[in-house]
Amino acid sequence: MLAMALGVSGLLLLILCAESDCWRQDAKDPLSSVGLSVRCRGLWSECIFDNVADLWTCDIPISYLSEHPAVFVATRVLVILTGFLTLAAMPLFIAGMKCTKLIRDKVLWKYKFSLAAGTLFLLGGLAGAIAVLWYGIDTVQKYKLEVTLGIPGVTYELGCAYWMAAGGAACACAAGILLIAASSLDAQSLRKDQSPRFPPPVSKGTYL
Template sequence: MEITASAIATDVLVMVLGILGLLLLILCAGSDCWRQDAKDPLSSVGLSIRCRGLWSECIFDNVANLWTCDIPISYLSEHPAVLVVTRVLVILSGFLTLAAMPLFIAGMKCTKLISDKVPRKYKFSFASGGLFFLGGLAGAIAVLWYGIDTVQKYKLEVTFGIPGVTYELGYAYWMAVGGAACACSTGILLIVASSLDAQSPGKEKNARRCLPDSKGTYL
């Protein structure tokens, strides 16, 4: 199997995007700042920073320089649907992205886990691309629903001046957006590259069939 510079560049780009997406999804799942208190007079006076994550709610006291988190007694108790669905989809996205990595490594052009004599590496790449894309799609659905819910609540609380803390989107949410985007991009690149690899053997066979037989033709 001939390894071209473009194939190596594609593998390197896909690996960078895949690892980056997986790291961002893991970090956002464990971070407690999907929602952060909005910096406006209705919700914050600058003495503390409040964050809400998928698993707990935390407060950072700027005066005491202390970070404390309130963890719910039970994760099985009643919670808003958007929170439960976001938890499930983010975990699912991380698992699918993680499961796609071994298949991608097996299907890389420069690896020797599969014999080069068997031109079926593209099937592993295609399967890996499908898992990456499904993982990114699950993460995209999670961040879309969570973002819409957060924006709607923010506008409602600010418009009607509801007392209490008003939350906006925090840094963990944007990490989730980046992770989902990287996973989707990785999946699309792998699927396209695998489809091109799958078509190339057929093109070579057809080209060979179209070549005239030059044996026995002399001037």
Template sequence: MGGGAREVAGYLAALAGWVAGLAAAVLPQWRQSSYAGDAIITAVGLHEGLWMSCAAQSTGQVQCRLHDSLLSLEGLPMSAALQVTAFGFALLSTLFLLLATCTDCWMVNADDSLEVSHKCRGLWRECVTNMQDGVRTCDQYDSILADHPVKIVVTRTLMITADLLAGLALATLVLGLDCITFLKEDPCVKLKMCYGAGVILCAGSILGLIGSVWYAVDVYVERAMLVSHNIFLGVHYDFGWSCWLGMAGSMGCFVASVLLTCCLYACTAPSSHCQLQRHPQPQGQTATRTATSKMYAMDSRV
């Protein structure tokens, strides 16, 4: 089979897959059941899909009803689904931030033409890996309190603070999930805990993103200055995967914060927004206060 025939076959296969996926998403036959009743005349076939539910009678009549809202399907409330999704984003993003802070590949050599060694520079040490035998040697920085470049100090501070905030938000979010029995009798407090976790995640994401972008911009400026002055030091550094992990973790925390604040507020019923309500007083106390007020009114007339 020639190259043109393979391209046509691949195109047809992709087209068939796209049509099949589109049909599966649109058609309501995702779950079906039937009800016969006392007679075959009253038989009804029930079909439920992603967007509508249909009932097909034995007479051939088909009636379909769209779901009331895309955000309130039966089986799982949208608020619980948002909480679980935000928890997944927060957990994965927190792991990314921790890995970015602990690993040592924020800058890598990009222009080593000999490819004899692979150099990585991080927040805590610098490592060199021999490409021939795979031996890795790391040089620890002198001390945390020693004089370091500004980008090292600022990135360390911002990333550690972002890690602490993300961990605190993750713990708060775990206690605020609807599937956790903690404070099950007080859903208002659990909802506020989810909102608070979203705000903390937003703060952590901003700090983590500032730290990662600060380091990346400093690397770019350093590289641009060397190129503009025609200075060749043997090794030019580029962004490492630890820097990308920090950016990805920060963006993931921001997405989780949006889900826990804006989206969760929009998908929660207005009656459960924990508005301040006056608790009804017992009838006896109300009657006593009414009688007392009448007595004061009579005394004032006298």
């Protein structure tokens, strides 16, 4: 049940962070705006919230296939891959649970389904972790460079959607590790149950 809660939480966080437009938020320093607006940059668009007019507007690029920085393209692909792998792991996880009756009297199949679900969770979590790490490093480097050189304009730092993505990747990794560990324990107990409890009788030869 803990793995289920972690898997569902990770999937929800990944969906929210993919739809959010606040992976980067304007930093509160002298190089940023004066507080009249809040700027956010996401993987798909850039948005501005006007505090005076109480209006939220987003600038969506004309084509997603146009040239973009490598970190943006890689993060998009990895976040989508993480969500797909996490979503694909859920049916296998439910089928492999001991409390479900989708597969009756098939202990070996339940073990295989649980192991496959754990592997998908772990792969999805690792893909999300790579995306989060790469995007975070790029954001921090740009922030330090703009502050050090005193580049005019808006300076961005990590926003709320980034931390949701980090939490989703962590939940997916934790769910995968728990499922793989539980499947390994089930496999050991299954081997013990299938092993003969008594040694086979030794045939005695006859002597003439």
